[in-house]
Amino acid sequence: MTKTMRTPLGALLLAAATVGAWWAWLGWETGYLVDPETGAISGPYSGWQVAGCVLTLALLAAVGGWWLSPWLVAPVMTVAFTVTWAAHAASTDASGLWAVGAVLVLVGTAVGTTVVSLAARLVRRRTARPAT
Template sequence: MTTMTRTRNLLGGLILAAATVGTWWAWLGWDTGYTVNPETGATSGPYAPWQVAGCVLTLTLLAAVGGWWLSPWLVAPVMTAAFTLTWATHAASVDETGLWAVGAVLVLVGMAAGTTVVSVGARLIRRRRTRKPAS
């Protein structure tokens, strides 16, 4: 591995980690309140479905761009670790039940699977596009 490749991977990984943490903050980090339905007494939250959908779509875009420019084997662990650690740190600080650990495992598995599939897919598309002969 050349010095240029190492530098690109290090810089790309740091930018990807920062963008992943920024995604959590932009979509989920600011909302800590729960909603209680006055008729049923059911509690929901802290996130609304639109927040989770926006977060997932943004993370999907990051994984695709990351997989296009960087190795998927760098993208998946960086994004998974950055998002899971950020989510778990916040969840542990506000959860009184201890169930944040279960959520953290689910976030870890989901992030690992999702970022791997999307970044590998982006890399395969890039390879296919560069192999096509010019007409």
């Protein structure tokens, strides 16, 4: 497969996998939990869900950075995850604070995917060099 075919196909697959990661870890969560004794409210996501999602996204960014340009991986993953998260959050939040969350998700995803995909590319370049 040529690079001109691999790049758009890779971007499409990466976007689909990113949306899939959101759906698998966070998309099915629908509500907040209230502790009956303390009245404390938590949610909508549990810590293990967020950790699983972050680890999955890190793996996708690393694989993407290995095979594709990090300058493609970071924006594709950032847009795919942020749009998916924001669409769901906007549909379930009456306060309007979902927009603040969307900005935080955008920045965090952009920084994380850029760092991980660049690191993967750097490792690939170093391992590809012949030993001297």
